[in-house]
Amino acid sequence: MSDARFLCLEKLTLSYGKNVAVPEMNLDIGKGELVALLGPSGCGKTTTMRAIAGLMEPSSGAIILDRVDITRTPANKRPVGLVFQSYALFPHLNVYENVAFGLKLMGIRGKKLDDKVQEGLRTVGLSKFATRKPAELSGGQQQRVSLARSMVMEPKVLLLDEPLSNLDARLRLEMRTELQRVQKESGVTMIFVTHDQVEALAMADRIIVMLDGHIEQIGTPEDIYNRPVSDFVADFVGFENVFALEGRKLKTPTGTVELSDTPPRDAKGLAWRPSMVTLGDGPFEGTIRGTSFAGGTREYLLDTPLGPIKAECDASLPAHEFGSVLKFDLPVTKAASLSRVGSL
Numbered sequence: 001m002s003d004a005r006f007l008c009l010e011k012l013t014l015s016y017g018k019n020v021a022v023p024e025m026n027l028d029i030g031k032g033e034l035v036a037l038l039g040p041s042g043c044g045k046t047t048t049m050r051a052i053a054g055l056m057e058p059s060s061g062a063i064i065l066d067r068v069d070i071t072r073t074p075a076n077k078r079p080v081g082l083v084f085q086s087y088a089l090f091p092h093l094n095v096y097e098n099v100a101f102g103l104k105l106m107g108i109r110g111k112k113l114d115d116k117v118q119e120g121l122r123t124v125g126l127s128k129f130a131t132r133k134p135a136e137l138s139g140g141q142q143q144r145v146s147l148a149r150s151m152v153m154e155p156k157v158l159l160l161d162e163p164l165s166n167l168d169a170r171l172r173l174e175m176r177t178e179l180q181r182v183q184k185e186s187g188v189t190m191i192f193v194t195h196d197q198v199e200a201l202a203m204a205d206r207i208i209v210m211l212d213g214h215i216e217q218i219g220t221p222e223d224i225y226n227r228p229v230s231d232f233v234a235d236f237v238g239f240e241n242v243f244a245l246e247g248r249k250l251k252t253p254t255g256t257v258e259l260s261d262t263p264p265r266d267a268k269g270l271a272w273r274p275s276m277v278t279l280g281d282g283p284f285e286g287t288i289r290g291t292s293f294a295g296g297t298r299e300y301l302l303d304t305p306l307g308p309i310k311a312e313c314d315a316s317l318p319a320h321e322f323g324s325v326l327k328f329d330l331p332v333t334k335a336a337s338l339s340r341v342g343s344l
């Protein structure tokens with residue numbers, strides 16, 4: 001086994017009664033990776049995490065962790081840690097006692113216990129808060145206690161279910177960096193669930209995009225952001241102009257349209273971010289039906305024979321008026337080339 005196959009899900013099928021939530025999932029996660037499970041509500045992220053943690057039994061398939069088959073290992077015997085979105089701290093225990101709790105259950109006492117707790121608190125930057133109760137901490141600090149409590153158990157894999165979703169915007173940014181730092185310093189393999197693509201792109205070494213119980217794409221943040229393979233992923237990461245191809249032509253709601261360039265041979269679809277649309281020049285025309293100012297850029301919604309098109313340009317350029325007609329192009333050279341178009 002190489003480190004690249006530290007955690008393996010092999011043909012893992014997860015069901016609730018007769019309903020299959022995740023059919024035959026195959027996934028390899030490397031040792032020390034920080035992986036995001038990204039997808040819309042109901043795609044099976046939590047179900048997958050629950051199975052890895054041992055909180056639900058797979059209907060078939062296997063989970064291998066560090067060469068050991070843990071498919072039927074009870075949750076409390078797995079070297080897997082869990083951090084939930086609600087911090088689930090004991091309110092009557094102080095920070096130190098919360099972090100020490102699991103270690104004490106394992107029979108660790110005395111100096112060894114103290115060393116581990118101090119080390120855990122240091123890792124998450126909370127040494128000074130050891131005697132505070134959870135209620136005397138901010139949401140971000142409580143989340144860090146929760147993280148320390150899991151880390152001190154030295155899990156082989158740490159699972160985090162929407163770890164930042166309860167935090168306000170500023171703390172979320174702070175905790176993103178903090179989580180990344182703790183993960184890189186400790187080298188623990190971490191999988192976190194999120195439905196927020198910005199969070200996944202910012203934090204993860206690798207992103208697993210899920211849809212309807214299956215994996216739609218696995219890749220680095222750069223792969224996912226720049227080279228989405230399907231219409232779903234493209235749309236999810238902000239390519240707001242997504243089309244299927246019919247031969248070399250673009251399929252639109254009213255028929256097919258010739259492009260100014262030849263699409264790549266294997267492409268089943270093409271996608272453009274609003275910023276990739278050429279405005280003011282090109283073979284197509286659209287009427288401005290909406291504008292929105294976003295600081296550095298201005299976005300236009302165009303009513304066109306191709307359907308609605310979103311285009312973006314520098315906000316320092318003079319604004320176009322609502323209702324005016326603009327020429328535009330969808331340059332093939334800039335487009336993401338999609339190898340699958342499921343819903344178009």
Ligand SMILES: Nc1ncnc2c1ncn2[C@@H]1O[C@H](COP(=O)(O)OP(=O)(O)OP(=O)(O)O)[C@@H](O)[C@H]1O
Pocket residue numbers: 016019021039040041042043044045046047048195
């Ligand atoms: N306890 C349950 N009983 C029956 N079906 C369930 C149960 N929990 C989840 N499901 C179904 O399994 C599928 C996957 O759900 P899951 O909770 O894993 O999605 P998710 O991606 O984590 O969604 P969210 O982001 O909303 O938490 C969904 O179709 C859901 O309705």
